[in-house]
Amino acid sequence: MNIGVIFAGGVGSRMQSKAKPKQFLLLHGKPIIIYTLELFEKNPQIDAIVVSCVSDWMDHLNKLIAEYNITKVKGVVPGGATGQLSIYNGLCEAKKIAGNEKSIVLIHDGVRPMITQKTINDNISAVKEYGSAITSVPAKETVMIIDDNNMIDYIPDRSRSRLARAPQSFWLDDILAVHNKALEDNIDSFIDSCTMMQHYGTKLYLIDGPQENLKITTPDDFYIMRAILDARENSQIYDLDE
Secondary structure (H helix, E strand, O other): OEEEEEEEOOOOHHHOOOOOOHHHOEEOOEEHHHHHHHHHHHOOOOOEEEEEEOHHHHHHHHHHHHHOOOOOEEEEEEOOOOHHHHHHHHHHHHHHHHOOOOOEEEEEEOOOOOOOHHHHHHHHHHHHHHOEEEEEEEOOOOOOEEOOOOOEEEOOOHHHOEEEEEEEEEEHHHHHHHHHHHHHOOOOOOOOHHHHHHHOOOOOOEEEOOOOOOOOOOHHHHHHHHHHHHHHHHHOOOOOOO
């Protein structure tokens, strides 16, 4: 099976939205989380979707799933105290769905609705061939590594620098084993799956993703995504089937 595990457990404090978490904000009349779920719903290689959702909004999400006819969602589970624990809850639900079938999981942010079908397909293909797939984009500006005194420590070669995005994809049993190891080590604060997997010695394979694969975290991100949607609708300058 190929299962999308969508992380929608954040409350969006940096978005400065008082009324609702950022994943439920409306863009062109549709919640951001629905844009994301529809991408996985429409991909013929995706067999099931699990959403790890901020607990107070689970009922609302289930209503949206029914309203927009997202039929591949097979489980909505509460998020955890950290992002790592929210993903873990989603992976445990994915394991219940997969049973003993060898399965791939595509771990994706609910507020990254700008990936393409090609991104999903490339993730699945890379896991089958290399065991992992970390969606990334080239660093377009200079990256600076700083020390504790806010001084530049070193500047990595930009031609060899990449920015990690999502999905981040693995064999389900492999990523669950590493999550369990982290919990045994009393670690629950890894910032994302690739950081955790590399910490425990997993070699990770990168794939290219679209530059517009933004994580909608701040008001600026929200307005950028709205501008991209406007461009797609008004000028048809993107191929939505890529």
